[in-house]
Amino acid sequence: MKKNIYDMLNEVEIDLNEYDIEDFSDIEKAKIKKNFKKSIRNKNTLYKKGAIIASIAILSIGLVGSNLGNQVWACANTIVYDIASHLGIEKSLDEYKTVIDKSITNNGITIKLNEVILDKDELIISSIRKYSEKIGEDSLPITADIYINGKEVSDACGGGSRKIDEYTVEDIMSYDLEENDFSGDLNIKAVFSNARINGKTKKGRWVFEFKTNGDELKLDTKEISLNNTFTLENGQNIILEKYTSNNLGQKIYYSKTPKGTDYDMVLRGHDDLGNKIEFYASRETASNGIFKLTTIHGNLNENAKILTLTPYAVKFPEKSGRMSNDFKKVGKEFTIDLSK
Known part of the structure; x- marks a missing residue:
């Protein structure tokens, strides 16, 4: 029900x-x-x-x-x-x-x-x-x-x-x-x-x-294929598949194996101009999800050529209660070349 x-x-x-x-x-x-x-x-x-x-x-x-x-x-x-x-x-x-x-x-x-x-x-x-x-x-x-x-x-x-x-x-x-x-x-x-x-x-x-x-926004959306994977503490692999960018913002699409929704995740880092950036897990199912660039730190600088990111995660509590903000590093630093 x-x-x-x-x-x-x-x-x-x-x-x-x-x-x-x-x-x-x-x-x-x-x-x-x-x-x-x-x-x-x-x-x-x-x-x-x-x-x-x-x-x-x-x-x-x-x-x-x-x-x-x-x-x-x-x-x-x-x-x-x-x-x-x-x-x-x-x-x-x-x-x-x-x-x-x-x-x-x-x-x-x-x-x-x-x-x-x-x-x-x-x-x-x-x-x-x-x-x-x-x-x-x-x-x-x-x-x-x-x-x-x-x-x-x-x-x-x-x-x-x-x-x-x-x-x-x-x-x-x-x-x-x-x-x-x-x-x-x-x-x-x-x-x-x-x-x-x-x-x-x-x-x-x-x-x-x-x-x-x-259709117009789709035509104006840039896509970059990714091939980055990181592993959560429970052994689940998060595969980053593609990066997209248009006037509405930037997204990173990912899939998961095996399926599950036990962790909240963020990708934190900076661009090649020194600006702080962070992608948060905006949407998630048992098998896939989307990270979106937060605008708390501003929009992505249009002159940025390289994004350098590191994945962090925190496990959802087993019972009702306050969500921990104790995000821990769960993978190696990686880059996205925006000039492609």
């Missing part, structure tokens, strides 16, 4: 005080994930999706429901509706995004889809939620089931929220797609259902249908 995501919140221990204020712009992607990922170990796809939704809820409680969150977003100067600004991306994404600009109201809640970007294996959606009552600290995000050409393809999601006023919240959510070979014009359906606000669940459905196309 699918586990209720609000019950799962009780399984996750999180302390926002352990994070520096400047980290919050990328915190959900690079920090909070460590504190909830233990809840999705050895579970089925539906449970994984629920746990990831729960992690977004935690982030929103931390940001939307506190003065700290307001300070963070005020300092970030994030532009409403703009995916690039929200994600800390300095390059323009205008040629890759589809503007939706459609609103649906149901049971006192209006959801407006602003714009979307399809990046091969993820769909990024910018939206606004407006409530008929003031938003409390436990008002959780509403996430969507994503269908492409009639088939449900979303199995996990992540992102962040910011409070615009006492009734309105902006969300930027990234939905992982089960298939990653989409091309041409695609028929997309995003189905939002039910909302948690002020301790109550409001029934409802907000269904958006639109077309988008990720």
Whole structure:
């Protein structure tokens, strides 16, 4: 049976005080994930999706429901509706995004889809939620089931929220797609259902249908084949297969043998210009996953030619409790030649 995501919140221990204020712009992607990922170990796809939704809820409680969150977003100067600004991306994404600009109201809640970007294996959606009552600290995000050409393809999601006023919240959510070979014009359906606000669940459905196309971004994505392997303490081999880069950011794809999800991992290092860089484990299944470059330290310098990285890992706790940040080196330093 699918586990209720609000019950799962009780399984996750999180302390926002352990994070520096400047980290919050990328915190959900690079920090909070460590504190909830233990809840999705050895579970089925539906449970994984629920746990990831729960992690977004935690982030929103931390940001939307506190003065700290307001300070963070005020300092970030994030532009409403703009995916690039929200994600800390300095390059323009205008040629890759589809503007939706459609609103649906149901049971006192209006959801407006602003714009979307399809990046091969993820769909990024910018939206606004407006409530008929003031938003409390436990008002959780509403996430969507994503269908492409009639088939449900979303199995996990992540992102962040910011409070615009006492009734309105902006969300930027990234939905992982089960298939990653989409091309041409695609028929997309995003189905939002039910909302948690002020301790109550409001029934409802907000269904958006639109077309988008990720071919232009795919053409502008650089790929570099990798052949690097490191071994975790449990004997599991992590095989780094390819590096990709486009205006949305940089990723490293990996596979695992044997299968399993016992560790959180990061790749830490620097570029040839001396800039600090870190890739965090953004998405993971039992057999593969993706590292993404965090923007906590800024975007990748466009003049960088060499990335030098070292893998680190920490085991997920066997029982509920605080996630350890005691990452240990698990492999040798390696380089990625960006000039290829």
